[in-house]
Amino acid sequence: MLFQVYGSQSGWQLFGWILVFICLVVTNEIARRTKVGGLFFFVVLPIALTIYFIAIYVCAGQGQSWALHNPTYFHMNS
Numbered sequence: 001m002l003f004q005v006y007g008s009q010s011g012w013q014l015f016g017w018i019l020v021f022i023c024l025v026v027t028n029e030i031a032r033r034t035k036v037g038g039l040f041f042f043v044v045l046p047i048a049l050t051i052y053f054i055a056i057y058v059c060a061g062q063g064q065s066w067a068l069h070n071p072t073y074f075h076m077n078s
Helices: 010-033 035-061
Strands: none
Touching: 010 035
8 A cells, every 4th residue: 555644653654745745845846946956856966876885885896884884775676
């Protein structure tokens, strides 16, 4: 089920959905309206994340414990 909002925590779950939606709209407007925002979200951020993911993958391949226990590596390809 896509929207599992029920139980005693349903108010917080709905608040989380609304907060994520608002943050996505705000970051979209920043990226769309300003040149600096566009460069950051479409150039700088993807480059930084690519370096981060490659570093974790390579270090996990070498058997380094910090990379093997990193949640990013744990959920890679899942």
